[in-house]
Each structure stands twice: as C-alpha cells, then as structure tokens.
Amino acid sequence: MMRQYLSIKAQYKDEILFFRLGDFYEMFFDEAVEVSRILNLTLTKRADVPMCGIPYHAAKIYIARLLRAGKKIAICEQVTEPVAGGLTERKVVEVITPGTVAEDDFLEQGSNNYLAAVYCSNKKTEGNCGLDYYAGLAYIDITTGNFFATSFPKTDFKEQFLKEIGRINPKEILIQQSIQSEFPVLKQILSEFPSMMQNFYPDWSFNPDQAEKRLCSAFGTENLKGFLLDINSPEVPPAGLLLQYLEEISGRDISHISGIKIYAESDFVSLDDSTRKNLELLTNLRDNSPAYSLFESVNYTKTAMGTRLLRRRISYPLRSKKEIDKRLDKVNSLFKDGKASAVIRETLSSILDIERLSGRIAMKKTHGKDLLALKQSLNSVIRMGSLIEEKKLNFLQINDEEKKLLTEIRNLLENSIDDECTIALNDGKLIKKGFSKKVDTIKNIKENAHEILEKYLDDERKKTGINNLKIKYNRMMGYFLEVSLGNISAVPDYFIRQRSLSNADRFTTETLQQIEDNINNSEERLIDAEKEVFDEVCTEIGSHHRFLQKLAEEVAELDVNQSFAQAAILHAWTRPELCDNSGLLNITNGRHPVVENHLRAGDFVPNSIELLSGEASNQEDRTIPSFAVITGPNMAGKSTFLRQTALICLLAQIGSFVPAEKAVLSPVDKIFCRVGATDNLARGESTFLVEMIETAYILNSATRNSLVIMDEVGRGTSMEDGLAIAQAVSEHLLNTIKAKTLFATHYHELTRLEHEKIINLKLDVLEAEGKIVFLKKVVPGAAGNSYGIHVAGLAGIPQSVLTRAENLLYMRSQFQKERAGQAESPSGNTAIGSEEKAASSPVSNTLSLFPEEELILNEILSTNPDETAPIKALQLIASWKKKALGEMT
Incomplete structure (x- = not known):
C-alpha cells in the first residue's frame, strides 16, 4: 500500500494527497506533519512513518481550510471494491486548487x-498605448464563466500589476518564469497577497500560437477579432494558458466559457492600490473586513450575482459621461417608483445564483437541488419580467425568442425534476413521474412489487384454472408458484418444476423470473435510469448556458441599480449632475457615506466644496479655485472631508446617487488619495519613504482631469524639510498639473501661499469657558491652533504629561517671540527674560526645575556664528557648559 501511495504521490508533488483508506483520507511523511499543523490534527506514527487522517464524510470542511491556506489538494479514491488480502486499486479523481x-x-x-495569469511580451506590439513592449493579464472565474483580460506597457508593470491584482484579488495566479528576473519588484508585490497561490510557468508555456488556437476552440470562432484580439495581442498567451490549466487541473467540461472581455485602463477611473485602501472601498483598514467600507454603505443587493457586480463596479468606476448617465437613468427610474422597487426587491430575494448554477450544470458538477433552485429563480425572473414590462422599466432586456426559451427551460425543469429530490443522485427520488416512461416503469416495479405479483398470479389462475394457485417467497428459491397435489394435472407445460413436497409442488416461469429480476434489480436500475435522464436534462440546459449567463447579467444589473436606489431612499442621497470635460467639482452640503451611516440621524455635519481644474475659460471661472489648502486641529474632521469628496466623485462615476444636497461634476480620469502612511519593515521602507513614494506616483501620474487628495505631506521628516517638500508639491500640483486638489496640512505657513487658483479652508472650532468644541464645519480661512494637547487629553494621556506639554509649548512660543523681537517688557523697553515670564505665568511652579536649560537653548538659537569671533565663541561654549554642569549638580 505504501508503494502505491509513493507512486501516486510522485505524480502529484505539489499537491496534498488525500489518500483514501476506508472511511478516512490519510496523509503521510512531511505532508502529514504540515497538514496536522494547519488543521490542528493529531499526528500519529506507524512504523516510524508520520501520518494523520480526516473522515471522508467531513472532508469538505478540511479542504476549505486548506484552500484558504493556499494549498492544492489531490483526491485519491478507491476505485475497486476492497478484497480480503488484496490491494485496492486507487487513483486521483480530482485536483482542487484555490482558483479552480x-x-x-x-x-x-x-x-x-x-484564477489569473500574467505574461510579458518580448517584442513590441501595437496596444492601447501605441507601439511598445506590453504585459498581459487575464483572469477567469470558472464558476461563472466571467473571463477578462487587459494589457499595459512593461514600463508601468509595478504600478499597473499591483493595481489590477489589488482590484481583482485572485485566489491563484500563473506567472511567467522570466518575469521574476525581469522585474525584481515582483516578489515585493506578491508579498502583499500572502494567501494568493503562486504558480510559475516556463516562458514556452505562454505560446501565442497555441493560445490563440485554444481560445478559438473554446469560443467556437475562426479568429479572435470579435474580441478585439489577434495572435500578437499580449492578452492572448495568459488567457490561453488559463484555459489549458483549467482543463488539465480541474478535468472538467469548460464549455460554458464562451467569450472574453478586453478592457484598457482608459476605460475606467484609475485607482492605485494606496487609494483603494485609503478610501476603504471594499474593506476597512482595521481588520480588512467589509464593515465600515463604502461597499457596506451601498450594498442592499438581494442576489449573489448582484453583490459580485457591485464589488466590480466599485473597483472599476466609469469615465464616460454617456455611460454613467445611462446607469443613473436606470437608478432614477427605480428611485421614483418606490412601489415597483419594493416588489422587485422582494422578488430578487427569491432568485438564487443563476450564474453559478448554470456554470455547475455545464461542468456536470450539479445535483437535483441545484436544478430546483434554478427553476425557482426562473419563475421569479418571469414574474419580475411581467412587472417590468407593465411599468415600462428599462431592465431585463431579452427579446421574444429569449422569453420563449426562458419559459421552455422553466417548463423542462418543472416537468422533469422531482420537488422532493435531494442532493444525492442515488436515492430514486430525482425524476418526476410522467416525464420518462422508462423511469416510470422501473419506479412502478419498485414501488408496487406486491400488486405486480398479485396481477401476475391472477392472470395465471385464469389461464390455468387453478384457483388455489399461490405465489410464495424464500431466500433460497426467491419467488415461486406453489400447486397443491390435487391440481398437478392442470399444470401447463411452461411451468418449470423446482421442488416437490409431500403435499405440493413448486414451480417458476420465465415471466415470473423476469418479474423477480425486475423487482430485485429495480433500485439499481432506477438509479441508472434516473441518472441517464438527469444527464439529458442537464445537457439540454447546459446547451443554453450563454442565454442563462446573459440572464444572470441582466438580473445582476437590476439588483445593483435597485441597491443604489435603496441607498438613495434610505439615506436621502441625490442624483449627481454630470457636465462635460469642464473640470468642475461642485458639491453642496456633501456627507461621508460611511461615517454618516454609523452616526445617529442628523449628527453628521455636511460641508461644501467647489473646485475647477486647469485654466479658467471665462471671467466667472477664474474665481473658482483648483487647489484648497485645508487646516484645522486633529479630530476636527479634515480627513473625513477629504475622503467624502473623493467618495462622492467615485459614487457618481459608478452610477450611484450621492450623499449631498447637490453635486455637479465632470468625470475625473484618476483619483489619488494619499492619506497617512506606515512604515514597511519587511521592505526596509520608513514611513517617510513610503509617503514620498506615494507622493512621487501622484506627481508623475496625475493629469488636469484628476482628483488629488493629500493629507499631511512631509510630516515624516524634520519640520524644515517637511514644510519645504509640502510647499514644492503644492506648487507643482497648482502650477504644472493643475488638477483638482484638496491638501490638508498642519504647516500653517502654506496658508500664506498666494495664487488666483488657491483657497484656504479650515475646520471651525468653538472655544468657550476653557472648553473646545470641534464643529466639523469647513469655513474659509486658516486655522490658528492645532489643539494637539487637547486631543491628547481626549485620548487619555495623564494630566501630568499634558501639563508639562502645555508648559513646554508656552516656553517655545516665548523663545520664538524673543528671537523675532516681539516679546517686550510691560513698559515696552526690554524683552522679558524667560525666568521672569515663567514666574508670572500661571504654570510657573512646574517650570522652576528647567529655566537654565531653556535659557541656554535660547542663547544658542540667538547666536549668529558668522558674526562671532573665535575667542568669543569659545567663551560662549565655556559659559554654556558651566551653566549646564551647574544645573546638573
């Protein structure tokens, strides 16, 4: 048995081999050690061989955990019945990977x-950015048949690859081997996705000729022109390898994959990885769950298909005003007709995952319950279609021929599948009576054996005239006819004698033997007959997969639009007004969709903003800024205001209403959100370096039509360096890029920048009776205080530390005034010394330990080395040393 195991394991070196032994799947050697650790199983030994096992009936639970851990599993089953003293034959019947x-x-x-694949071409091709060297990325969901591909110049590989992988979050990826050496940054990128399974393939696996043939064969086309592809397209090799991988690894029929959608970055709003995370679009930054994300705030979908489409729309906002308006029109129709929307929501709740159901049917991985679920869903679609037609809503766009096909599929399911069926295909409850004569005949034999025997006996009595003829049964003989000795002379020739008794003889007939055979084998024959009919039904439905996929897409779109309408109704959102490429962003009383959602009604303070990018085309536009410098204390609401502006733009461009009293905007091409940064020790990158990398990306990528959100640029270094960098970045965005920019900062010096396209905004604060209230309101002007110590108090910093911080802050401000010549004595003649001022201040008693130290610092800062003679400098140093030593002693 171990030789058998090792022989099979040698063929599946990269997979965890689930080796069937009776009622358990067993693992051996190092694999057992690893699996026992991952699954927290007991590790045992037999003949010094480590082993662990799991019950076969509970295997799915453990397989799911291994898949989440990024493992492949090969299922090795017993394919012959166990024989005493003999070796049961075993073979791998299925390989399961995270992406298949x-x-x-x-x-x-x-x-x-x-499941994704990435490839880099070694020759120049004509792509969406002109003639260049391109990388191709393709990804597919085998459960739905969704197949996408895109390409980008190799010079942008790091940014674009990270951006796309972050958006689609594949469970598994196939990578061209040479990319590792060509792009050393690949390892760093992949480290960002530790749960994604990585498979490296040699370059010859990405063969364009073979890939094109494989794609054409799968799509049933002569060429790929209908998909905007040819043999030189960088998307073709990775797409072809994906199909090959699915065929080889899964071993399933993938005929439901009937096309591929090609897109370019220019089709959607560009969202880099940092922006996607900082805006918390699909998950939050705290625990990476959907809670407190934009997705949670707009997710009122009722179907799994709608939920998946909503995720994709959030990740891929549109740029085209025309396409956005089409989406908004559909949302508006449901927003205005609340009754129809309510009925649609209720009906959608009864529609199951048509997309994945039809995929499983096409792959022959389905059961009776799946078909019942599909029937229920199609019934709901038909009901909903009648309502939509009556209300003249622009949804469920299927023609008359497709409507007829929808009804035919529903009727086929209605007539064929028993409503009481289970997920098992061998319990004889799969096919409804009246659909198949063969199945009905076998069922009749199985369910009515007694009546069949009684009818046969009655017929034989009439034929033979033997009125006391009986049918009996025993284990040895089975069914037999018993004739008393007085009626032996009436026994016909076709009766076959089996045994003679003292008072009767026992006979059988060919007909009785056939009936017995039918009764004894009815259960097995019924299972085979039902499976045959079930396969025929599945084949018929699978042949209409393209239609079912289209239907699923229509239902998903309706679900997403009603979700947007429901969010608008519940949260009082309004339809945004889109204008052509004017660069305008005008939000009146905008709100943060996530923050407002988690506050009591009416607690959120709305704010407005108006920006206009680029050069002003008329006198009126010249008064509209493109760059807003935003100051204010921590916790006053700066970050919320920044993010809500970006989220309102993004919501508008995915086709949703927005949380604002009014929003007029032109579509942006890119959104950048640099809000906070953390160090990355694994990469050897400090917080400041990470911040500068993100800032550099913005400055190198932003355009006039972009929206840039920046918070606290330059805070990761010294104040002097940070301020210089912040000002230089501001000037570049303002004068060179001219993008719409919100720039939050604690460097109040930036508020003194003068430009016709700049505006100063601040978060208002109310100071009354020694207390500070953050009003969360954005008003014109520059903030005069950061109130950092107040915020520290709110965070729970000990009062003694706060008091010390207040003293130090007071002293620093006095020294700065002295250096500027602004601190004068009460008589106006001389500057007040630090000790005198400290003594007169309300906190002087806590400063008495440190006056000399502060004076030394003040003297050093006031000394000009260029105007100090060498001897004088030495005398000063000696004086400072003496004072310092005196203080310490």
Missing part, C-alpha cells in the same frame, strides 16, 4: 473566485 474550485462549500457567494 467550483463547489459552493468552498466559495464566498458574494465574491468572484478568480
């Missing part, structure tokens, strides 16, 4: 399960 899994038990219903 299709069973519901291993999938998250509201998220796509993508």
